[in-house]
Amino acid sequence: MKRIFTGIIIATFLLANVEFTKAQSFEEVVESGVADANTYLGHYMNPVASSIGNGLANGWYNTAKPHKTLGFDLTFNINMATIPDAAKTFEFVEAEYDNISLANPANSSLPTFIGGSTDQNLVISGNREVAGGQSIAYDETIGAPDGILDDLDYPGPLAIPTPTVQLGVGIVKNTDLIIRFTPQISVGDFAFQSFGFGVKHDFKQWIPGMKLLPFDLSGLVAFNRLNTTYQINEAEGQVAEFGASATTVQAIISKKLLFFTPYAGLGFNIVRSNFAMKGDYQFDGGSEPYTVTDPIDLSFDGSGEPRFTIGARVKILWVLALNVDYTIQRYNTLSVGLGLNIR
Template identity: 25%
Template sequence: MKKLYFLTTLVVLSAATFKANAQSNDDGISDLFKGNPGDVNKLINAYTNPLFKGFGNSLNGGWTNTAKTLTLGHFDLRISASASIIPQADRTFDINALGLTNIKATSSPIAPTFGGSDALSTGITISDPADPNNPNRQYKTTLPKGVTQYVPAPQIQLTVGLIKNTDVTLRLIPTTKITDDVGSVGMVGFGVKHNIIQDFAKGAVRPFDLSVAVGYTRLSYNKPLSVRPETNNGGTTGSQDYSNQRLEGHFSGWNAQVILSKKFAIITPFVAVGFLTSKTDVGLKGNFPFVTGVTPSAVEADRKPTYTTYANPITIGGSSSSQVSGLRADLGFQLELSIVRIYASGSLAEYKSVNAGIGFGF
């Protein structure tokens, strides 16, 4: 029981680490609330899409490290974590290509995404919709910098052997509040694996194991936010009650694979090919202030943003650009030491990833 509690705690902390990195504070989100809701929605999606694609890819990892299935009554309890690498092409975006209404790049239009460089700072100019061509009613600021190119996701799962060369896997993290800053995380998933080589080599020595497997994972996340107008502003229209701000997200993924493995003493190398798909459904709930105007002044330093409050304004993800769908290839091994097992693998897909973990069973 102590081992189970320890493993569960590690997984929850892994989930917390991901979100702490993704939203270590609200500055990244706050810095994107520059302009009307339509413009902000496009900016937030462009900035966060690589984060959610990477997370969806990581969520699909770590299902198995061997084609061999467990026999009836045997089990394997494991904890692992996957980390996807955001490719170079998804580390920046072009502000001018977003079709923004009242925002344009001050100089270079290339801005970092979540996976971009923390040294790249991109300036933008916000025009007052009431007088968009008046230089005295334009407000200049910067977009948030990149955070990290690595996007992790946790897995904790129990696999139980059934009859007919088949085992089933359950992934589960009960909804758990980590802290007020990190938020709450919950996960559920299921998988099935069948060793087809045993169907054709009954009673014979099998040169290898060959299985087909499918798995589904869904993670839910809730985090309180604190997006406020700048202290030095030109006023706010609408509600100024921001106590109900939060981020609500659901991440789901399917993964189907054909797995080939061969055991040599205590080590089992494996290779797998398959298809994965993931979906992101994230929204900002509550009252949020948007920069929707600029107080006029001939002196740039004296121009101040004015705000309008909107309720439940933003949907993040949900578009094809934030989804992952395509072929996947995995290569790795399982090291078996009595009842303890150590796992590691690497994956080639749209987003490359690595997975490592530890488990026990018999």
């Protein structure tokens, strides 16, 4: 069972490009009860889920100037939302749990998925319903799950690469319609797909006198969603699902200088993500095996915040452009893109 839980986390966060090799105590955490398991794993997995969600919020633009009607760009971006050091640990608050406590309450700081190792132990106790409707008491001590950083040779701040491919098309009244779409891609038991859309509109045209000023000023509203699934055991309906979405609202200003266009943006994003394990899972439970249905259902909200972006686009050929920008927010994000532009 431990191998299954380790495999789920690897598959779910495949974009992290890390190897999670330690044998973890996820089976025992789930044995504490579904509610406690969801609370603990919610804290443990939050940094990675938030990084992926914040990555989706980036890369929507590299200039404030919309295309002319039927002008377009096709752009590939890599967005890397840096996980802050504070997210490497979380505080264990005993009041949040029914059946889990700390063996050493003086040390309540525990590693998240991207944290290091810990010598802290968890005490799991309570009553468990087993076959035949009977209830048995249990009391055991397990090692708290470690993070990955002790096993990860990483040269800088940890970030989850989030790739996006998008098509922007000029429609009417200095407006761009932007579409992101990746059809379902399946590799073995793992499947991935994403979609998104946005609208960028030049609102300087509606303000008397502003159209004469030597810069471009636009507003952007955009939404992006990705979904991944991992088939644990298709015959028994066991599947893990991860989804993330980001809504971005931004005011953008830019100034074209020959082949160089600096740009900046100010706004906010709303990031949400979810992780679930569905199906029936059998646990040993010592001498009495038992089954848990849909043991994990996590939601991660509130990682989006106000944001400020600064960057530049450089034409490297007549129709090719390279853009780099950096967004300052709680999960600071670096975006690098390459696009084909036909104005």
